[in-house]
Amino acid sequence: MGEARRVLVTRPEPGASHTARRLEEMGFAPVVLPLSETVPVVAEIAPGRYDAVAITSVNAIRHAEPGLIGSLIHLPAYAVGEKTANAARSAGFADVTAGRGDGEALALALSGALRHGAHVLYLAGRVRRPDFEAKAVAGGLEITVCETYDTADIDYRDLRGRLGDAQIDVALIYSVFAAKALIELAKRPEISDIWEKAWVLCLSPRILESLPERWQARALVSERPDEQALFKLLASL
Structure with a gap:
């Protein structure tokens, strides 16, 4: 049996460590390199x-103040x-639709x-796609956003030491x-020799479209925007 294939995990913690454990169970060698971190912000x-x-994100629940969530749990x-629905239930919401x-x-x-004309409070991050809000407003709803977290870059100084x-x-x-973030990191000469042959597996077509053309030849998109579908794609390589 050959060496386990090394898989770069780029999602933020704590999800990155959870993904790494699942990859180990599947026989892969995970390399954990979160390319962003989510941080709480003062939300009102x-x-x-x-x-x-x-x-639309587990992080919106995770980073919200307990008092803020407590004032909302009477609402559907x-x-x-x-996954996000389970986080909402754990936070105290009783009427949750996934x-x-x-x-x-x-x-x-x-x-x-x-x-x-119903008024919906949208718990979200500062960095987000506009799709939900645009579609909801077009559907006749009033949307008010409450931002509970932000997304920040992580600066890796010893990148080669981190990747091996x-x-x-x-x-x-x-x-x-x-x-x-990965596109910028890949420009650093100290990792070019260990990165240039890697496959890139994307959670959505929009991610693939953001990649340089030279990467897209070795990029694939999962059939659904969830990690289980991403693992299925990985297993097929």
Whole structure:
């Protein structure tokens, strides 16, 4: 049996360590290199009467103050997917609906479930895609955003020491933010010899489109925007 393939894990902690454990169970050698970190910000809820809460990231729950969440748990919560829905339930929300995994689908579900003009509080990060908000407003909902966290770069000074000397075989990319950070890191000469042959597995077509053309020849997109689909793609290589 040959050496285990080395897989670069770029998602933020604590998810990166969880992914690494799963990769080890699958027989891969994970290399953990989070390319961003999520940090809490001071969040305030704008005054008003709200009919529901929308959540498109586990981080929006994780970084919110307990008092803020406590003031909302009487409302129905609509989460982008099952993982986010479970986080909402753990935080105290009793009425939680899980979506299919993307923001536009969540907006459509909300528009179908709530009355026209319903006021929705959207727990979100400062760095986010506009899809959910645009689709929800187009569907007749009033959206107020409450930002509970931000996304920040991580500066790796000893990058070669972090990655080691062996070839990176595959990189898992979970966001456009991470893709852009990896593009910049790959320009550093100290890692060019261990990176140039790596496959890049993307969680969405939008991530692939953000890659340089020379990378796209060795890039693939998972069939769904979730990690299980990304692992399935990895196992097929």
